[in-house]
Amino acid sequence: MARQWALLLACLLLSGFLLSEAAKILTVSSLGGSHYLLLDQVSQILQDHGHDVTMLLNEAFLIQGMKETSYKVISWLPSEDQALHGRETFDNIVKLMEELGIRCSGLLRKGDTVDSLKNENFDLVFVEAFDFCSFLVAEKLGKPFVSILPTQFGSVDIGLPIPVSYIPVFDSQLTDHMDLWSRLRNFLMFFDFFMKQWQIQSTFDKTIKEYFPEGSRPVLSHLLKKAELWFVNSDFALEFARPLLPNTVYVGGLMVRPVKPVPQEFENFIAKFGDSGFVLVAMGSMVNLSQSQKVLREMNGAFAHLSQGVIWKYNPSHWPKDVKLAANVKIVDWLPQNDLLAHPHIHLFVTHCGMNSIMEAIQHGVSMVGIPVFEEQFGVSIQLQQIKAETFALKMKYKSAAMAASIIRRSHPLTPAQRLVGWIDHILQTGGAAHLKPYALQQPWHEQYLLDVILFLLVVTLGTLWLCGKLLGMVARWLCGARKQKKA
Incomplete structure (x- = not known):
């Protein structure tokens, strides 16, 4: 009995050690405004829960009177020709992404900054999905990473199933109740969405070619699906119900703070x-x-x-x-x-x-x-x-x-902060999120949509019909020949 109690105590102590063990986490904040505020909140939550957090911050967004942080900050400053103005100065998102790609080159060009980050030997990188540069930073460091989507769900393809019969494509202005014409519009916009995704992601091609050696150059669409976890800054109160993968977690409401009296x-x-x-x-x-x-x-x-x-x-x-x-x-x-x-x-x-x-x-x-x-x-x-x-x-x-x-x-049973920290701790303790990601994320698109199976079945069907036609033709010719011999 004493041995059993000792074993139980050892297990409890060991589990307590695993749960309380701090990880070195790098958060990457490359945009200002609400994007920075969200990453600041994430960094603070992780720091408060015992992790050793460092933020890589664009110094251009260091605002006067910014509060002191309990986590470490490594800042970098883009050159004047790489500085961004307000987002409204861009005609469309492609132009904005082109500017972000240029600025990303400026960051990766700073060898001392990248080397210092490598020397820190982080356990995990926390990136933000609006600026793809943060994914390239994580890949440059060779570390596992998780991502947060700060905008409306569906604005980025993260590998989730998209049944277009009831899931509105981003910016379609449709609901999950669609008639025939709505489903037709949604189906056509589905292809338009992926064309736009390709166009947006291609704006970083020059940066990738410049700072990653040939043979090991990442593909942005693959990097998005490589994330161990996807946190989504939204909620079922706002989104239509849709299928999610196990590594997709809603954390909408992270920024909600206790209410104070109005001045x-x-x-x-x-x-x-x-x-x-x-x-x-x-x-x-x-x-x-x-x-x-x-x-x-x-x-x-x-x-x-x-x-x-x-x-x-x-x-x-x-x-x-x-x-x-x-x-x-x-x-x-x-x-x-x-x-x-x-x-x-x-x-x-x-x-x-x-x-x-x-x-x-x-x-x-x-x-x-x-x-x-x-x-x-x-x-x-x-x-x-x-x-x-x-x-x-x-x-x-x-x-x-x-x-x-x-x-x-x-009415959620857990707060957004509890979901965030709980899932981060889970993947740190289990060595990643391979058990949460389906193999479909690694499959070529023609396999994922069974196009090879459909092609095989089509070939077999057409081949069988062709063979049956040939056999019927042979039988018909034989019957005709037999009749002619009888008449003769």
């Missing part, structure tokens, strides 16, 4: 409008509306017709002098977005459709009007270039849908 400056403004409440407008840190006075005029004109107050995150020093600010509008350079979304008198949230903002709004059950700026669309939306004052007010509804999504979001 008195905002409370005084909200109180002026009584039960009518207020509208919150926040277009993200990478959107610069000052480039379009027409947009500002239309939004300001729309807000002037509202009975609610409007709190608008916009730098007052950038407001055009010839545009008179509506009497019910307050513009501020900074606002506590999460706390205002939780305020009992909020009526509506006007957003650029960033996933972090969407998840915060869902958490608090707030209706949204989306003004997609760059390839991100959700729910009720107005294109930035098509804003009209009279159409803006017509979109302000859907509170019941927002509350239903909030209930779904809040």
Whole structure:
């Protein structure tokens, strides 16, 4: 009996050691704004749970007054010709990715930075899927990596099954209830989606050829499927139900923080409008509306017709002098977005459709009007270039849908942070996620879609029909010959 207790105690101590053993984890943050904030939160969560975390950070996004971190930061600075401006300056995502590819070359060219990262001998790299450079960094270091998708689910092909009969292709604006014509449109857009994916990924071809030796050059589409885990910054409260692989984990809501009292400056403004409440407008840190006075005029004109107050995150020093600010509008350079979304008198949230903002709004059950700026669309939306004052007010509804999504979001048995850390610990303790990834991720596309099997069956069928035809022809000729001999 004593031996059994000793064995049990040893097992418990060993399991405790495995669970508490810290891993060296590198997180790669190559973009600013909400992308950095998400990776900062991930880094902080992993650090707080006992891991030794280092962030590789683009120094161009070191913002004044940025809070001190408990994890280590290694920063690098791209040259002036590689600096990115706001995403709205790009006509389309391909041009943005071309710029990111050029900037990636600048990072990989810094041999001292890459060598110092290699010397750290990290156990795991945590990358962000919007900038493919982070995948190349992980491959350069030769380390296993996990990835987080910061945008809407389906924007990147990560190897998941896509039954187009009920899964809308990204940006199709369809639902999971499709009639014949919708399914036809979805089917055609499926091929268009993969053509766009190929075009986007090819923007990094030059960088790959330059910094990876011939014979061992990675293919971006393969790297995406090589990730041990895929964390998705979304939730079933927002997405249609769809098949997922075991290594795909929803962690939407990582950025949701405890609610704090709203500063008195905002409370005084909200109180002026009584039960009518207020509208919150926040277009993200990478959107610069000052480039379009027409947009500002239309939004300001729309807000002037509202009975609610409007709190608008916009730098007052950038407001055009010839545009008179509506009497019910307050513009501020900074606002506590999460706390205002939780305020009992909020009526509506006007957003650029960033996933972090969407998840915060869902958490608090707030209706949204989306003004997609760059390839991100959700729910009720107005294109930035098509804003009209009279159409803006017509979109302000859907509170019941927002509350239903909030209930779904809040009722998960585990928090997003618990899911993130739990799965990271799982793959560290089991030596990777090979047991979570189907062999289909390694199969050539013609095998995965059974095209070789279909071709084989087609050849056999056609061959059999041809052979039967030949035999029937021979029998017919023999019968004809026999008849002729009888008549003779």
